Amino acid sequence: MARFSLVVLCSGRGSNLQALIHALDSGTLPAGIAAVCSDKPDCAALERARKAGIATCALRQSDFPDRAAFDRALFDEVALLQPDLVLLAGYMRIIDPAVVEQWIGRMINIHPSLLPKYPGLRTHARAIDAGDAEHGASVHYVTAELDGGPVIAQAALPILADDTPESLAGRLLPFEHRLLVATVRLIATGEIALEGNRVVRNGVALRAPLRLNDGGDLG
Numbered sequence: 001m002a003r004f005s006l007v008v009l010c011s012g013r014g015s016n017l018q019a020l021i022h023a024l025d026s027g028t029l030p031a032g033i034a035a036v037c038s039d040k041p042d043c044a045a046l047e048r049a050r051k052a053g054i055a056t057c058a059l060r061q062s063d064f065p066d067r068a069a070f071d072r073a074l075f076d077e078v079a080l081l082q083p084d085l086v087l088l089a090g091y092m093r094i095i096d097p098a099v100v101e102q103w104i105g106r107m108i109n110i111h112p113s114l115l116p117k118y119p120g121l122r123t124h125a126r127a128i129d130a131g132d133a134e135h136g137a138s139v140h141y142v143t144a145e146l147d148g149g150p151v152i153a154q155a156a157l158p159i160l161a162d163d164t165p166e167s168l169a170g171r172l173l174p175f176e177h178r179l180l181v182a183t184v185r186l187i188a189t190g191e192i193a194l195e196g197n198r199v200v201r202n203g204v205a206l207r208a209p210l211r212l213n214d215g216g217d218l219g
């Protein structure tokens, strides 16, 4: 059987991408990355991909008349690669709904909050300002609603009394990495899928998102 094929979209640092590359290199993720694509041709994530010998593609918004035209062009390139799954790993653009529609069930995003709390930006600061006891990250199927698609899995951690948005983001990041790898593993092995608007595991609809346990697995 052909290897489960990923295309990863990134806009910045690429630490989640790096976690995937480590997992692939160590043989703990039964998949391959066909390409890493970006809206930021100079971003560190593309450099990480090149170092790992992974194909890259990058487009600039300024070369296109509008946002929808950019999205169509980028996803035309993605479609040529025929990936089984598109991963938004620190991809900081809102994708045109007509494009998203074509990838429903085949595109996931990692978001730094316990969705449905705090879609959008400044998630760490908003969790602290709200006085929340815990914070976390979610991996969800992408739908036209911003950060609103069905949540597959989450990782949570306590917010400490002296946390700043930066310290909280820094403590969350290693959990994000484990969460993303573990979630992609379940999708690549066929255990998790989207049916309608419900996430199913081995054919049974999840009643709540999976939670990352201390062992780095999704229970």
Ligand code: GAR
Pocket: 010, 011, 012, 013, 014, 015, 016, 017, 045, 089, 090, 091, 092, 110, 111, 112, 120, 137, 176
């Ligand atoms: C991660 O924290 C990810 O959850 C967040 O951007 C960061 C990317 O880090 N994504 C979003 O905020 C999407 N709305 P990375 O480039 O080091 O993987």
